[in-house]
Amino acid sequence: MTSKLSRRSVLRGRLSRTDPERLRPPGAQDDFSRLCTGCGDCARACPEGIVIRHSSGEPVLDFTKGACTFCNACAEACETGALIPAPASDWPWRAVITDSCLSLNGIACRACEDACDARAIRFRLMTAGRAAPVLDADQCTGCGECAFTCPAGAVSFEARTPATEEIA
Structure with a gap:
């Protein structure tokens, strides 16, 4: 089952799939x-x-x-x-681009790449005139500019897990 936005959702302005309950402001404490x-x-x-x-x-x-x-x-x-x-x-959230991305579905769009000041989003050319967004999580700041700009609401956010150090 894919999680694409319906035309009805787009026309009603329901473009975002981001769960607002998870995204507390930066600096939110554990308690x-x-x-x-x-x-x-x-x-x-x-x-x-x-x-x-x-x-x-x-x-x-x-x-x-x-x-x-x-x-x-x-x-x-x-x-x-x-x-x-x-x-x-310290902000743990990073962007994730979902299958409802217009470019993945054959519609020319690079709005997220153009909006990303950190240059964390690039597009890899594919067959049939499509391009796949490639997100560099190390470059992504999680600022949300890509989500704000995306006309399809194809950007959600996931918490980055802290890197674990190997003990030698």
């Missing part, structure tokens, strides 16, 4: 749910306007509204310690 009061200070402080209040009351990122610049304004506004200023390199 975020306990510390967060749902006051909304982080959402009001976000200059990009991508921190929104989920139905649970907790703040989440909504990449359909824009991309994260990792400015830490949300963390600086948080008085409870649920969010603390952190470098962008």
Whole structure:
């Protein structure tokens, strides 16, 4: 079973497959749910306007509204310690391009590649006029610019697992 978007979803503006419950603002602490009061200070402080209040009351990122610049304004506004200023390199989420990508389906589109400042997305030519997106997870910052730009909502996010060191 493929997870393609239906024409009806596109026409109704339901373009994103990203689960907003997972994408807490950068700097979210392990005990975020306990510390967060749902006051909304982080959402009001976000200059990009991508921190929104989920139905649970907790703040989440909504990449359909824009991309994260990792400015830490949300963390600086948080008085409870649920969010603390952190470098962008600590953000664990990385983009994943799904099968609903227009280019994979024979429609010329490279919007995500054009939007990616980190140059983490490239396209490999295939037969029949198609091109496959190739994502370099080491280059990807997880900012969400590709998800914001993708007309098909073919970008989702997965948490990067920390690299384990081998003990000699």
